[in-house]
Amino acid sequence: MKLKDFRTFFNKELSNLYPKTEIDAFFFRTIEHTLNLQLTDVFTKQDLLITDDNMTVLKSVIERLKKEEPIQYILGETEFYGYTFKVNSDVLIPRPETEELVSWVKETVEHKKTKLSILDIGTGSGCIAISIQKELPTTKVTAFDISEKALETAKKNAELNKVNVNFIHHDILSNTTINDKFDVIISNPPYVRELEKDEIKNNVLNNEPHLALFVDDNNPLLFYKRIADIALTNLNENGVLFFEINQYLGKETKQMLLDKGFKNVVLKSDLFGNHRMIKANF
Ligand SMILES: C[S@@+](CC[C@H](N)C(=O)[O-])C[C@H]1O[C@@H](n2cnc3c(N)ncnc32)[C@H](O)[C@@H]1O
Structure with missing residues (x-):
C-alpha cells in the first residue's frame, strides 16, 4: 500500500473513535516510529510503498488504538x-x-x-x-x-x-x-x-x-x-x-x-x- 493510501485507511479505521486532530497526531507518531520517516516525508513521499512486514506492524497499531490503548504504550516510547x-x-x-x-x-x-x-x-x-x-x-x-x-x-x-x-x-x-x-x-x-x-x-x-x-x-x-x-x-x-x-x-x-x-x-x-x-x- 502507498503511504497516501495508508493515511486514508488509518483515518477511516479510527474516525469513529477519535477526533481528527488526535488521529493525525497518532498517524505522524506511528509513521515516524515504524517507518523512520520525518513529518515532512508524509507530504513529500506520498507514493512511498509500504512493505508487507511494515503493514503488519502498522495494522496491529490500528487494532490496539481501537482498544483505546495509549499510543505511547503501543509504540513503547x-x-x-x-x-x-x-x-x-x-x-x-x-x-x-x-x-x-x-x-x-x-x-x-x-x-x-x-x-x-x-x-x-x-x-x-x-x-x-x-x-x-x-x-x-x-x-x-x-x-x-x-x-x-x-x-x-x-x-x-x-x-x-x-x-x-x-x-x-x-x-x-x-x-x-x-x-x-x-x-x-x-x-x-x-x-x-x-x-x-x-x-x-x-x-x-x-x-x-x-x-x-x-x-x-x-x-x-x-x-x-x-x-x-x-x-x-x-x-x-x-x-x-x-x-x-x-x-x-x-x-x-x-x-x-x-x-x-x-x-x-x-x-x-x-x-x-x-x-x-x-x-x-x-
Ligand atoms: C504518579 S506516578 C509518578 C511517576 C513519575 N514520577 C512521573 O512523574 O511520571 C507515582 C509513582 O509512585 C510509585 N509509588 C506508589 N506507591 C509508592 C510507595 N508506597 N512507595 C514508593 N513509590 C510508590 C508508583 O509505582 C508510581 O511509579
Whole structure:
C-alpha cells in the first residue's frame, strides 16, 4: 500500500473513535516510529510503498488504538523534556505538567554552586530523575519506587539517556529509615481520589498502573504527609521540597505543609488556573 493510501485507511479505521486532530497526531507518531520517516516525508513521499512486514506492524497499531490503548504504550516510547523514554504498562506515561515541575526545580536550583543531592520519590519511568540528571549534570540523583518493574524500566531509561541515577526499591509508606540527606526532594506521588475516577478517560483507567494513580478518598494527602515528614528529617539546611499536586487539593496541601513548619510555601498554577505544583523550604 502507498503511504497516501495508508493515511486514508488509518483515518477511516479510527474516525469513529477519535477526533481528527488526535488521529493525525497518532498517524505522524506511528509513521515516524515504524517507518523512520520525518513529518515532512508524509507530504513529500506520498507514493512511498509500504512493505508487507511494515503493514503488519502498522495494522496491529490500528487494532490496539481501537482498544483505546495509549499510543505511547503501543509504540513503547514517549518524549519527556526533550528526551526519549521507554514506557510500558508498568509505568505511568509522563505528562506535560510534570515537565513544568522539572523546569521549576531547574530554575530554582541551577544557580547554586555546590554539588546538589536530589531525591525523586515515586520515579516510575524515571522521567523526573533522569531529566534532572541530564539538565543539571553535576547533581547526584537518587530515585525511589515501590514497583520493581517500574524500576527496571527506569534503569533502561537511564541507560538510554546515558546518565547515572541511583535507583532504589523503597516503599515510602514503610517505616524504613532513610539515612541520606538531600538538598532537594521531588515527588509526583499517586494523588487521584477514587471519587475522581469518573473524570479519568478509559485509555488511562484501563491501561495505566493504578498503583501510580489512586489514593483513598479518606486520606488523599497520605503520600504528601509522609514525604513532608521525610523532608523534615532528610532535607539539608536550605533544602527545598517540590510536589506535583492534585489540582483540587492545592489549599489543603499548602496548609498541611505550613502546619508541619515549612516556610515559603508557593503554589503554582497551570495556564488554566489549576493548582498543579507546590514548593516549600524548610
Ligand atoms: C504518579 S506516578 C509518578 C511517576 C513519575 N514520577 C512521573 O512523574 O511520571 C507515582 C509513582 O509512585 C510509585 N509509588 C506508589 N506507591 C509508592 C510507595 N508506597 N512507595 C514508593 N513509590 C510508590 C508508583 O509505582 C508510581 O511509579
